[in-house]
Amino acid sequence: MAVPADPLSQKIAILRAEYAAKLPGRIAEIEQVWSRLLAAGHPAAELDDLVRTVHGIAGSGAIFGMAAVSGAARELEVYLESIRARGGPVGTAQKERAAALIAALKDAAG
DSSP, X not given: OOOOSSHHHHXXXXXXXXXXXXXXXXXXXXXXXXXXXXXXXXXXXXXXXXXXXXXXXXXXXXXXXXXXXXHHHHHHHHHHHHHHHHOSOOOHHHHHHHHHHHHHHHHHHO
């Protein structure tokens, strides 16, 4: 990656690189929280924090020019919100779809 000439662009490049380096850990946390929520049996009422985390990645991914990350996170966010709104236990199809969306986010993050 070429180093930008002006100080502001350099700072932005550093922040973007730091964000990208932390992203796999944040996605791993999402996976862990999702697994814990499923183990609890009725995760719909407890999805608020997870939705907020995914929403944050959708926004920050866009800020740092990571459109694929932002898009994948937004799709996961919308899906998790639908699970929360529906309430009750999560069925096999919903678990598989959420897992696929988490995997897509992971792939987008590289």
